[in-house]
Amino acid sequence: MFTRLFVIIAVAVAYFSFSAIFKKRKISTFVGMEYLILGFLLSKFPLGQGLLKPLLYPFLGWIGLLIGLEVDFHYLKELPRHFLTKAALWAVGLTMVMALGLVLLTGNPMLSIFALALAPISFRVTSHFIPSRGIDNRTVLFFVSILPFFILLLFAGAQAVTLSPLSTVYMICFSTLFAIFSRALLSLNHKPEGLLLVLIGVIVLLSETCAVFQISPLTVSFFAGVYLANTCKKCDPIYRDIAADEKPLYMLFLLLVGMLSGIPDNPEFLFSSLSIILIAGLLRFVFVKVPWFNLKTHPWAYFMAPGGLSIAIGTDIWIQNGGTFPAAWFSSFLVAVMILQAIGVMAGKMGDDK
Amino acid sequence: MNWRAIGSLLLNIIAISVLFFLILTGSSTVSHSAAIAPYLALGFLIIVAYLTGILARELGFPALTGNLLAGIVFGPSLLGFITKSNIHSLEFINTIALSFIALSAGGELKLKSLRENASVISGITLSHTVLIFGGTLVAMVSFLNISGIQGIAGSRIIWMASIVLAVVAVAKSPASTIAVINEYKARGPFTDVVLGVTMVKDVVVLLIFAVSMGIIRGISGAAPFSLSFLFHTFGDIFLSIGAGLVYGGLMILFYRFVAREITVFIVIAAFLANELASFAGLEQMLMCMIAGFVVQNFSRQGALMIEGIEKSHLPIYVIFFSIAGAGLDFSYFGSVYILVTLFVLLRVGLIFFSTFLGAKLTGASPAIRKFAWTGFLTNAGLTLSIAIIVEKAFPDWGRPLKSIIISAIAINQLVGPVLFKIGLVKSGEVRPQSGRDR
Incomplete structure (x- = not known):
């Protein structure tokens, strides 16, 4: 009981002090990863981790829905074609090269499972450094903002290929059912807090259903979100509401991920972490320097941070395939994302200061 | 009393109940961790209790009566969608x-x-x-x-x-x-x-x-x-x-x-x-x-x-x-x-x-x-x-x-x-x- 009390106090103190410290240091974009570190530290305490694992699903469902709600087909149709091509090629190209690089460096084909999770670029970090003034800047920011859509599409496609046909059927059925059902529920007259409560209920039910049928909550809720964004007039307030509650939810998610994965102390973990950092860092750098993506005009460090989506995809892969590969791989992936995020924020800040 | 709203609420309650029943039936055919069941039940309970709460208000009762009724109807006493073990696992939420x-x-x-x-x-x-x-x-x-x-x-x-x-x-x-x-x-x-x-x-x-x-x-x-x-x-x-x-x-x-x-x-x-x-x-x-x-x-x-x-x-x-x-x-x-x-x-x-x-x-x-x-x-x-x-x-x-x-x-x-x-x-x-x- 004392352990639980200690953990709650630690989390509460961290929640209210971290952001203040980072704000003072003007590195607020690092916010999030510190909770992952706290989670790693707390993983050493016996907190009934096995019972906490089902809590990860609703967080993934929430992240998927949040991204899905941002996808408006009207905007996508009006976009110049090259935008979509660039984003699609970044997602596919970087994933494939990264997978190949990881296999070649580590000699372990299973580690390449995380390649797609290393492809996103953190919009929060990029938008922190690049002002939205000027057509060039806006183009870059737009590219970064539509990237998650393509990455999640690719993620869904990869699952359709690798999972059993029955799982794919489940994915399609639940995405459709929950999308239609959420739409009917949200069309009732609610006050904002009621709307949010319905959404919480839908996310929890949808995500835990995915857990039961061993399918991806991130993908299923992403498609439900896309459907809602394009058919439900009430999506704007929903988006506002869940976006407003983003910080505590992200904090809890990262804390849980850190607590459940833990940090192993063996050489294999160290080697795989270094391999992922090296390959992911190098390839992201190379891709940023490819003139066709139009990112070259800005310092490369701005595009190094993979962001929260990266951790969400990695977690989704881990909870679905947890039994088939060592937990140390997931920890290596998390450490790699954390270090890339730190490089992105620190190097970006240094570039900014100059 | 707004009968249209009442009808629409009832329809939604029936729809979510049928959906949850199908999920429960389907879940018995696949193997999954027992730790998931309470959270699955919680998701359903949040939606259905909230809807019955609004329904109760439409009928002139306090929302909490609707929330309680949802628990009774779908709990172990009647339909059994929420089991005793689910309730036991979720009790920590109630103490908070x-x-x-x-x-x-x-x-x-x-x-x-x-x-x-x-x-x-x-x-x-x-x-x-x-x-x-x-x-x-x-x-x-x-x-x-x-x-x-x-x-x-x-x-x-x-x-x-x-x-x-x-x-x-x-x-x-x-x-x-x-x-x-x-x-x-x-x-x-x-x-x-x-x-x-x-x-x-x-x-x-x-x-x-x-x-x-x-x-x-x-x-x-x-x-x-x-x-x-x-x-x-x-x-x-x-x-x-x-x-x-x-x-x-x-x-x-x-x-x-x-x-x-x-x-x-x-x-x-x-x-x-x-x-x-x-x-x-x-x-x-x-x-x-x-x-x-x-x-x-x-x-x-x-x-x-x-x-x-x-x-x-x-x-x-x-x-x-x-x-x-x-x-x-x-x-x-x-x-x-x-x-x-x-x-x-x-x-x-x-x-x-x-x-x-x-x-x-x-x-x-x-x-x-x-x-x-x-x-x-x-x-x-x-x-x-x-x-x-x-x-x-x-x-x-x-x-x-x-x-x-x-x-x-x-x-x-x-x-x-x-x-x-x-x-x-x-x-x-x-x-x-x-x-x-x-």
Whole structure:
């Protein structure tokens, strides 16, 4: 009981002090990863981790829905074609090269499972450094903002290929059912807090259903979100509401991920972490320097941070395939994302200061 | 009444129930971790309880009655969508919610209004304690002697069981009272008196129970009557009050120097209070009520705390009351319905009479005299704890007694909030609202 009390106090103190410290240091974009570190530290305490694992699903469902709600087909149709091509090629190209690089460096084909999770670029970090003034800047920011859509599409496609046909059927059925059902529920007259409560209920039910049928909550809720964004007039307030509650939810998610994965102390973990950092860092750098993506005009460090989506995809892969590969791989992936995020924020800040 | 809205709500409730039934049926065909089931049930319960809450409001009932009904209908007593093991796993949410509700109760109480209504509050509390306890004891001893309930026979056991029922009759549920007050945003002397009596009675019931247990142990011969049990309870109460004062002080410091993310803070504060109380063996409800009271009355940050509470109370109430509803067990009702009905009716009568008398003797307003009794009918957590403690101490007669108490709680929880809402409206401290206001 004392352990639980200690953990709650630690989390509460961290929640209210971290952001203040980072704000003072003007590195607020690092916010999030510190909770992952706290989670790693707390993983050493016996907190009934096995019972906490089902809590990860609703967080993934929430992240998927949040991204899905941002996808408006009207905007996508009006976009110049090259935008979509660039984003699609970044997602596919970087994933494939990264997978190949990881296999070649580590000699372990299973580690390449995380390649797609290393492809996103953190919009929060990029938008922190690049002002939205000027057509060039806006183009870059737009590219970064539509990237998650393509990455999640690719993620869904990869699952359709690798999972059993029955799982794919489940994915399609639940995405459709929950999308239609959420739409009917949200069309009732609610006050904002009621709307949010319905959404919480839908996310929890949808995500835990995915857990039961061993399918991806991130993908299923992403498609439900896309459907809602394009058919439900009430999506704007929903988006506002869940976006407003983003910080505590992200904090809890990262804390849980850190607590459940833990940090192993063996050489294999160290080697795989270094391999992922090296390959992911190098390839992201190379891709940023490819003139066709139009990112070259800005310092490369701005595009190094993979962001929260990266951790969400990695977690989704881990909870679905947890039994088939060592937990140390997931920890290596998390450490790699954390270090890339730190490089992105620190190097970006240094570039900014100059 | 908006029949179109009612129809649409019913359709949605049926649709989500069918969907959940299909998921449950499908889930039995695939292997998955048992730890997932409670959260799956929670997702369903949140949606369905929220919808039944709005439906209840559309039909003129408090939303919490709808939440409770959703729990009862889909819980183990009826449809069985939510199993007993799910409820057991989700109980930790309820203990946290209870801290939150107690903080809210303390926060709603203003010292100025307490001072103004001190005589009425103490008059009603005293009259409740004496008349309800005495009346129930006499009536139950007589009834049990005449009727004879299986497992409760023999003069000593009848006396002991009647003492417990008398304590239960005095007890009430602060959570339901606060929920109805918050839902209808009731403000005024009537609300203050009901809240004040609720808060004071929480302490009084703990004391009466401690004395009663000492007497029961003496009667049963399990232990000679001793004052140590009473001293122990007094110690617990004083410690809880002290802890509440300190905790309230710490909350004030937060509101004064940090004052960010007040909604998140109040949830964390409730969570932490629950853990602290369990760790130190304190009375969780009392400690939180005092803490809320301190923030409201001994700082300028009371409004900030209430703002945080109001922003987050809907999910907490929906989850709390739906799980509480699912936990209500009606399976015993068939075997003890005569005694339960008699006990419930007797309790209502005694509450009405003692409230009226206490209010009249202390010169309370006509609204309080006529309608304040409606605020004292519900009983839940504390009453259930009493039943569980007695069952553990005296399993022979404690078990049948527990089934009687649980059945009575179920009825009181369903009827109490509805009557309290009527009382609030009649007192003029709330205006009737439609479900859309929720």
